[in-house]
Amino acid sequence: MARALITMPKSARLGEIIEVRALVQHAMETGYRRDSDGSMLQRDLIRRFSCSFAEAVRSDGTRAAPGTRVVFAATLHAAIAANPYFSFYFRAEKSGTLIFLWEGDNGFAHREQATLMVNA
């Protein structure tokens, strides 16, 4: 079972740069190792991590920019340790939701989201 820990402030001032931290539970099996019987362990990696921002709907029901935009993304490879940890910075300009998505081998997909309130 995958678990993730997201650490970021719940609210920020307009224009403030906030740190976002994302830690996910994953074996990151390289595909180059053998088990105790000598047979190859099947590769099981997270291939991509992305974080998108979805702007909160305004009180009048409209959005300035519909949909989401990617604010951070990374491609992962075999040399990255188990339980990968990412930290990045994000300029808080509008209230909304950050959507974190980890995708990988064997159909692995884990999604988390966190809301951010921006005070003018």
Added chain:
Amino acid sequence: MLLLLASGSMYAQNSPEMRRSGITYTSPGTQALQADDSQNPGMLWVRDGAQRWTIPSGDARKSCADCHGAIATMRGVAARYPAASPSSGSAASAAGRVITLSQQINRCRVEQQRAPAWPPEHADLLALESAIAFESRGLPMAPPAQPALSAAQTRGEALYRQRIGQVDLSCHDCHDRLAGKKLGGNTIPQGHVTGYPIYRLEWQAVGSLQRRMRGCMTAVRAEPYAWNAPELVDLEAWLAKRAAGMRIESPGVRP
């Protein structure tokens, strides 16, 4: 006089003020990893276990919370284990026998939830154990005064001092006499069990104290005791006494 000096220095290692948690021997990077809950990978297991606490399981469809209430009620529990198991209605259980925290979790699982026991090092078992240990973080290790536990501690201390394996070393040789010196590139810690279950960078996962001890036994080319063997439980009981009064830091991070 010489004898006095010699015994004095031997006990100095184990006197409370000389005791040091293993984290103090690690690099600043590893220390930072343990200190920050947003980076400590062991917190993934803690979070997982806290969630599992409330999920009904087994034929009885009971969750841990159904009997115990919120996981916060577990504060202080991990500080007591291993301990003599409380008596229960089931005749199959061995009341009075000293058991570890993970054995107690499995006992609840079998007797209360009526689910099959988890095998050693099962991810769900480690998650629950991590979550329960986390509730005691900051509390001093406090083995209770029980005759059965006292006997286990005595047996455990004898095993701790028993030289084993082709390398012919006892736990005491490394973790008392040679603590602070190097074994390969690593500093030998005093071996106080304040951080279990630990996230070990070498394992890239959380593991139990028994996994750590069995690893040591293999390293000195001894045949490790089987999982949950009475000898390993006795050793755990002795190590808890040896670390009594030291603050619990679970989930610990070690290289």
